Amino acid sequence: MDSIIKPDLSGFENTIRDYVRYVLGKPMTDATSTDLFNGVSSAVRKLLMDIRIETEQRYDRRDVKRMHYISMEFLTGPLLANNLLNMGIQEDVRAILKNMGLDLDILMACEPDPSLGNGGLGRLAACFLDSLASLDMPGFGYGINYDYGLFKQSIMGGYQREKPDYWPSRSSPWLIARSGEKCMVPVYGRIVDTEDIEGGYNPMWSEWKLVVGRPHDIPVVGYGGHTANRLRLFSAWASEDFDIQIFNEGDYFRAVERKISSENISKILYPSDSQEAGRELRLVQEYFLVACAVQDIIRIYLKQHDDFNQFSKKVAIQLNDTHPALTVAELMRSLVDVHGLEWDNAWDITTQTLAYTNHTLLPEALEKWPLAIVEKVIPRHLQIIYEINRRFLETLTVNYPDDPQRLHRMSIIEEGDEKQVRMAHLAIVGSHSVNGVAKIHSHLVKTGLVPDFYDLWPEKFNNKTNGVTPRRWLLSANPGLARLITESIGDKWIVDLDTLKALESLGRDPAFLEKFSMIKRENKVRLARLIKKTAYIDVDPDSIFDIHAKRIHEYKRQFLNVMHIIHGYFMIQEEGVIPTAPRTYIFSGKAAPGYFLAKLLIRLIHGVADVVNKDPLVSQWIKVAFIPDYKVSLAEIIIPGADVSEQISTAGMEASGTGNMKFAINGAVTMGTMDGANIEIAEAVGPDNIYIFGHDVEEIQAMRGAYDPGKILAQSPHIQRVLNAVNSPLFCGWENDLFFPLFDAVVNHGDYYMNLADFQSYVDAQVRLSGDYVDKKKWAQMTLLNTARTGIFSSDRTIREYAGEVWGLERQI
Numbered sequence: 001m002d003s004i005i006k007p008d009l010s011g012f013e014n015t016i017r018d019y020v021r022y023v024l025g026k027p028m029t030d031a032t033s034t035d036l037f038n039g040v041s042s043a044v045r046k047l048l049m050d051i052r053i054e055t056e057q058r059y060d061r062r063d064v065k066r067m068h069y070i071s072m073e074f075l076t077g078p079l080l081a082n083n084l085l086n087m088g089i090q091e092d093v094r095a096i097l098k099n100m101g102l103d104l105d106i107l108m109a110c111e112p113d114p115s116l117g118n119g120g121l122g123r124l125a126a127c128f129l130d131s132l133a134s135l136d137m138p139g140f141g142y143g144i145n146y147d148y149g150l151f152k153q154s155i156m157g158g159y160q161r162e163k164p165d166y167w168p169s170r171s172s173p174w175l176i177a178r179s180g181e182k183c184m185v186p187v188y189g190r191i192v193d194t195e196d197i198e199g200g201y202n203p204m205w206s207e208w209k210l211v212v213g214r215p216h217d218i219p220v221v222g223y224g225g226h227t228a229n230r231l232r233l234f235s236a237w238a239s240e241d242f243d244i245q246i247f248n249e250g251d252y253f254r255a256v257e258r259k260i261s262s263e264n265i266s267k268i269l270y271p272s273d274s275q276e277a278g279r280e281l282r283l284v285q286e287y288f289l290v291a292c293a294v295q296d297i298i299r300i301y302l303k304q305h306d307d308f309n310q311f312s313k314k315v316a317i318q319l320n321d322t323h324p325a326l327t328v329a330e331l332m333r334s335l336v337d338v339h340g341l342e343w344d345n346a347w348d349i350t351t352q353t354l355a356y357t358n359h360t361l362l363p364e365a366l367e368k369w370p371l372a373i374v375e376k377v378i379p380r381h382l383q384i385i386y387e388i389n390r391r392f393l394e395t396l397t398v399n400y401p402d403d404p405q406r407l408h409r410m411s412i413i414e415e416g417d418e419k420q421v422r423m424a425h426l427a428i429v430g431s432h433s434v435n436g437v438a439k440i441h442s443h444l445v446k447t448g449l450v451p452d453f454y455d456l457w458p459e460k461f462n463n464k465t466n467g468v469t470p471r472r473w474l475l476s477a478n479p480g481l482a483r484l485i486t487e488s489i490g491d492k493w494i495v496d497l498d499t500l501k502a503l504e505s506l507g508r509d510p511a512f513l514e515k516f517s518m519i520k521r522e523n524k525v526r527l528a529r530l531i532k533k534t535a536y537i538d539v540d541p542d543s544i545f546d547i548h549a550k551r552i553h554e555y556k557r558q559f560l561n562v563m564h565i566i567h568g569y570f571m572i573q574e575e576g577v578i579p580t581a582p583r584t585y586i587f588s589g590k591a592a593p594g595y596f597l598a599k600l601l602i603r604l605i606h607g608v609a610d611v612v613n614k615d616p617l618v619s620q621w622i623k624v625a626f627i628p629d630y631k632v633s634l635a636e637i638i639i640p641g642a643d644v645s646e647q648i649s650t651a652g653m654e655a656s657g658t659g660n661m662k663f664a665i666n667g668a669v670t671m672g673t674m675d676g677a678n679i680e681i682a683e684a685v686g687p688d689n690i691y692i693f694g695h696d697v698e699e700i701q702a703m704r705g706a707y708d709p710g711k712i713l714a715q716s717p718h719i720q721r722v723l724n725a726v727n728s729p730l731f732c733g734w735e736n737d738l739f740f741p742l743f744d745a746v747v748n749h750g751d752y753y754m755n756l757a758d759f760q761s762y763v764d765a766q767v768r769l770s771g772d773y774v775d776k777k778k779w780a781q782m783t784l785l786n787t788a789r790t791g792i793f794s795s796d797r798t799i800r801e802y803a804g805e806v807w808g809l810e811r812q813i
């Protein structure tokens with residue numbers, strides 16, 4: 001990495017003053033903190049634009065290959081702090097503001113979180129953009145500019161309440177509207193078969209309705225300030241031409257209604273993580289994104305080329321899960337219908353350009369769209385999908401002549417009562433690369449999810465273990481630790497996280513360990529303040545901070561964690577067995593609004609917290625707190641304050657996890673199953689520096705079918721005591737039988753997520769952990785080794801792998 005190029009800050013103060021006076025029309029004395037946040041951000045944005053323009057000229061001049069990352073979610077979180085750090089001007093700006101009588105921290109706190117994502121998948125996309133820019137690579141994001149991001153969560157009487165998150169999608173200082181580059185998207189309508197001049201078949205897509213996609217760009221500056229790429233988000237607008245026509249027919253209300261329905265497309269992010277919505281509007285959203293992105297990508301390509309011969313040499317497109325899988329059909333439509341290429345040529349270009357990442361094996365998350373909906377929304381694309389499938393099945397008959405069953409399994413169209421398009425099959429057939437997001441996950445994609453495709457095209461399949469950006473998740477979120485690291489080993493780690501290895505030898509230096517532990521203590525104090533402010537609970541920073549922060553989902557097994565807490569409660573209450581160390585169990589996470597059991601689990605956590613925290617004896621040893629409204633800005637406070645990171649999904653179900661990496665880099669010790677990237681974290685930190693428990697994937701697979709939770713229950717008085725308590729009035733307050741459904745799912749409906757199978761091993765591991773925690777020196781060394789040995793989980797490493805092995809993308813410095 002070349003040294004940081006610092007932008008010229010001479011006009012910075014004036015830009016802020018001008019903004020307040022001439023954009024807001026106020027004297028400085030009337031400006032609110034939010035006004036000033038906007039003023040500072042527009043001054044920063046000016047600097048970003050200079051870098052952005054220079055970057056684009058550099059790319060154009062060299063006619064570089066570009067990678068476009070298409071994703072329904074980009075969970076960026078607040079941007080001011082990161083932009084300042086990446087440009088290397090945070091301290092200079094702090095000083096300028098101080099001179100003006102302003103406090104940068106107060107202004108930064110005014111920035112709303114752009115919550116344009118649900119969880120890991122969307123946050124991964126944001127980490128990737130940071131790494132691409134920091135590696136000076138031409139990588140761009142395409143997404144939707146939702147008016148409403150993920151709902152805001154509040155807790156009332158222990159229940160989750162959802163409130164709309166209306167973020168300033170049209171007025172954020174980071175968004176630059178580019179009305180001049182709008183995209184026209186046809187949708188709905190029908191196919192009319194006509195004959196062309198030579199008498200050939202010529203399908204005409206007619207009577208479509210036109211939606212306009214207006215691009216809004218967020219500049220993404222890399223660390224060092226050399227390169228700024230962009231994230232382009234589209235808002236949907238009604239097409240004026242179309243509406244005016246109806247308007248002229250005198251039907252004013254219909255015209256307005258049409259306008260409303262078009263603009264609905266970018267109104268709201270679907271709030272489910274690892275679960276498919278299956279609604280028509282969602283399909284329209286997916287198509288809208290894909291159509292805008294493909295048009296824009298082709299427009300940019302054609303600025304420098306006259307034909308499509310170079311297309312796949314100059315363009316790579318990565319599909320973030322199957323949500324943008326319609327890109328396969330849309331790129332074909334564009335090349336064949338719009339640009340007049342022959343099918344075979346268009347197909348080669350399409351498959352050489354596209355690559356697909358799978359993010360989940362959960363059956364409920366695998367997208368399938370009923371043909372009837374696809375035909376209604378995008379009739380021409382359905383024809384194209386049929387043609388792709390026809391040709392695909394033809395090649396299969398050659399490869400597997402006597403295997404009709406296999407053809408059925410592999411077809412893009414699923415037969416049955418309701419025929420459906422299998423989006424993963426479409427993505428695999430249309431891509432030259434298919435990857436999973438952790439070693440075990442990629443293995444399961446090949447052997448469990450789509451073994452037939454692996455058999456046909458083994459060379460297409462590969463692994464790209466996820467990563468997280470060290471700029472946000474260490475430099476920005478944990479300034480104390482970042483400073484200590486830089487003082488000790490220099491600042492190269494910011495762009496080469498593997499250099500954290502050099503910290504290992506410092507573990508023998510008691511003075512260093514002491515400093516390292518002090519920083520964790522300060523971060524815990526900061527987190528304790530957050531807990532007091534948001535959950536109204538006093539917690540002791542000297543207790544173990546044991547944190548389970550992620551979406552609430554049965555497979556992530558917050559229930560298992562709660563079972564362990566209840567078990568600990570009874571051990572103290574009934575058996576007088578005092579734990580080795582006091583512990584604070586901290587939860588944070590949202591449940592999908594329609595996910596009944598996940599929401600009930602939030603209520604259970606609060607029920608247990610009420611009982612435990614109020615118990616005079618138990619509360620000396622156990623406290624339980626739920627921090628509402630988990631989001632990026634809170635994660636930045638929560639993660640650095642963790643001693644223990646709960647990563648306890650049923651083995652085989654968490655594709656990778658990325659929270660697990662953020663915790664480990666910040667020195668938390670993982671309590672985890674052999675699942676997702678936990679396995680690679682265990683490899684990296686070594687078995688003595690992680691707590692692994694429970695059944696592994698093979699064992700879980702072997703148990704399925706014969707698994708009987710009743711048998712485990714019958715043999716374990718401890719589990720009986722815990723589950724009976726869940727099903728008793730103890731945690732219910734005045735609501736009788738409140739938690740029966742959670743009890744029922746485990747006891748009477750097969751315990752699909754195998755909580756009981758892993759309970760004893762979890763309890764044992766937790767006992768070991770408590771014992772180790774009180775050995776201050778041993779614990780400090782363990783946490784240090786977690787930081788020192790997890791450099792490979794930088795998203796810079798992940799991006800280098802994609803760039804070299806999938807995209808053919810080069811550094812452009």
Ligand code: B1H
Pocket residue numbers: 118120121124270271272273274275276277321359360365437466654655656657658676
């Ligand atoms: C992940 C999703 C997801 N996998 C459907 N799948 C969605 C599926 O709105 N939807 O319909 C939204 C999200 N998200 C996560 O991706 C995995 O569960 C994590 O294990 C993984 O770390 C993350 C990034 O790869």
